[in-house]
Amino acid sequence: MTVIESPTLASIDLDARYALACKIAKEAGERAVQMFRNRAALEVEHKGLQDVVSIADREVEGIVRKYVNEAFPDDAFLGEESAGGVSDALLGERVIWVVDPIDGTSCFLNGMYAWCVSIGILVDGEPAVGAVFDPNSGELFHAARGHGAFVDAVPLNANPARAVRDGVLGVGFSHRVKPEAFVPFLDRLLRDGGMFIRNGSGALMMAYVAAGRLIGYYEPHINSWDCLAGIVLVREAGGTVNDFFANDGLLRGNPIMAAGQALYPVLTTLVDGPAAQG
Incomplete structure (x- = not known):
């Protein structure tokens, strides 16, 4: 299956990265939901107004990074919790994994269900793969460029609304x-x-x-x-x-x-x- 029709991607195994992104999103989400159920014990830091981080964010990002590093050690990684140490040199990388380990941390910490694990992949500066896992509903939203979008195995279509x-x-x-x-x-x-x-x-x-x-x-x-x-x-x-x-x-x-x-x-x-x- 070829998911991106571009000669510049001949050396990039996007199928393998797509499959891994979906796998990691689910496994990281399953770990996150365990901590969600015991959130009262989590250490929390405030990075700024509307901006909090917990040990859960850091642990889940670590899980994702470990999988990526083991499978594709030459790929670059940009995670929310480690973004502060990233330089502009990242922009020259061919493949960049862009990760929010828990998007919706405030909801997570306050017992609301609007949070998820988000994993995206840029290839040659273009969005190529996306996986968003909602562990509370069990839904995995996933897509690869040129391959369509799905929730689990069901194809997705944007709303045809005109107003x-x-x-x-x-x-x-x-x-x-x-x-x-x-x-x-x-x-x-x-x-x-x-x-x-x-x-x-x-x-x-x-x-x-x-x-x-x-x-x-x-x-x-x-x-x-x-x-x-x-x-x-x-x-x-x-x-x-x-x-x-x-x-x-x-x-x-x-x-x-x-x-x-x-x-x-x-x-x-x-x-x-x-x-x-x-």
Whole structure:
């Protein structure tokens, strides 16, 4: 099976990496859910406003890294918990695993079920593989470029909605962005008859966009480990995603906007305001 039709990938065994990403996501998720059930005993650190980390995040990331290093020692690795020590030299690597061991740590620590393990793979700067495992529902969302998107073995298709009133939009927000840069978007969304949900896990909501459960997703700033897997999922499900990796989105983050093909232009107008209509 050839999942990417590109001569530059002749030496890259993407099938093996795809299979491993799915395997690791499930095994890491199974370990995470054990700690979730005993979360009262976890040590917790606060990295900043809306930004916490627990021993569970570090242990799960360690599990993922160990598997990757053993199977593909020449591949690069970018994990949320180790991102602080990464340099721009990473951008020159052909294959980069981009991992959030527990996306939705605040939900995890407070006993809510909106968290997941997210594993994405970049090949030659392009999103190539995505695996998002929700251990609370037992669902594995997975995709590889040119191969389609699935939840377990069921094919996924983005929602065909044409207007924001046709379903529920996912949104995310962090205080890396000023509220006044985000509130006008919510005002336009609600005035157009739309409704939104924010569950605390960008990776999981991107997976829901791929599955057609949400009509789209918007966040004014998100980190690559929270969305790379979701980008692959949405694109392979027939949806559209903005150019997240422009201006070094891999290391510095960027806005993310994803939706079905019909709704994407509408969402662009809501995000950019009336000027987006030309």
